[in-house]
Amino acid sequence: MIINKRAFLAAAAAISMALPASWAVAQERLNVVATTGMIADAVTNIGGDLVEVQALMGAGVDPHAYRQTRTDIVALANADLVVWNGLYLEAQMEDFMVGLSEGGNVVAVAEAVPANLLLGSEDYEGRFDPHLWMNPNLWSRVVVNVRDALIDASPEGADAFNANAEAYLDQLRHLASYTNEVLSTVPVESRVVLSAHDAFNYFGNAFGFEVVGIQGISTESEAGLQRIGELVDMLVSRDIRAVFVETSVSDRNIQALIEGAAAEGHEVVIGGELFSDAMGEPGTYEGTYVGMIDHNATTISAALGGQSPEDGMLGLLN
Known part of the structure; x- marks a missing residue:
């Protein structure tokens, strides 16, 4: 079948005129795929109306164990820009992402942070805590790397990306200030965060808390009976x-600790649910990076004897 070129162009023009203006705008946006919700949140805040963002991993998803699906592969291959954490956070995807970077615009935004600011990993020799x-x-340093990746991918949006990034970084400065203030009210002897795995080491390092994970930095590591027994002894001896x-890790080991302590006559309660490797549900306050960290700080402070507003930082702003 022979198609008349003039007729084809006329038909295409007619279809284009019939489409809504929003469709044309959407087609001009930078198509960005991010692995985690935290990175996607940064892209959304910096990119604004100039980007279309997709996060591969939603609420409650463990990035350490996540493997790319066929749908993910299509999305990643078609993206104008792919941003991922790196530092072996997306452990099961690393080989795929490294291969993808050889032929596309793929940026591991956490790996550009200076090594002297990173904490080591006990799980993997020669690697850093992600x-x-x-x-x-x-995290503000990672946000700057996200901004730079967007500018490299779409230089014409540089002014907007820079302005949006500065506004978002200002939010993060307020968040850091609030987090430090509310956590400083926790009695020094009570500043111990024991959770399912070692996701909170940067938190502990920044705010003066001892952090204890039942599992290591990766949720792929196993916690044996000896480890559970040692932690039960710690709970009892240190009161x-x-x-x-x-939210992204099974509570099986935490329940074993509580039961073990109870057998020793020591009552331990769940102080709350923390967001570690994933944010909350989309459309909620906790489904944003600021809301995630606000929730964690407020929950930890309240559970460990500190003073915090009932609605966290959000309550102070209303």
Whole structure:
């Protein structure tokens, strides 16, 4: 079948005129795929109307164990820009992402943070702890890397990206200040956060808390009976009465600790649910990076004897 070129162009023009203006705008946006919600939140805040953002991992998803699906592969291959954490956070995707970077615009935004600011990993020799978002000041450096990746991918949007990034970084400065203020009210002897895995080391380093994870930095590591027994002894001997569950990790080991302490006559309660490797549900306050960290700080402070507003930082702004 032979198609008349003039007729084809005329038909295409007619279809284009019939489409809504919003469709044309959407087609001009930078198509960005991010692995985690925290990175996607940064892209959304910096990119504004100039980007279309997709996060591969939603609420409650463990990035350490996540493997790309066929749908993910299509989205990643078609993206104008792919941003991922790196530092072996997306452990099961790392080989795929490295291969993808050889032929596309793919940026591991946490790996550009200076090594002297990173914490080591006990799970993997020669690697760093990837949970940088637990310290808002350190995460701000990742946000700057996200901004730079957007500018490299779409230089014409540089002015908007710079302005939006500065506004978002200002939010993070307020968040860091609030987090420090509310956590400083926790009695020094009570500043122990025991949770399912070692996701909170940057948090502890930034705000002066001892952090204890049942599992290591990766949720792929196993916690044996000896480890559970050692932690039960610690709870009893140090009179620790609150532990925390995580939204993206099974609470099985936490429940074993509580039961073990109870067998020793020591009552331990769940101090609250913390967001560790994933944010809350989309459309909620906790489904934003600021809301995630605000929730964690407020929950930890309240559970460990500190003073915090009932609605967290959000309550202070209303």
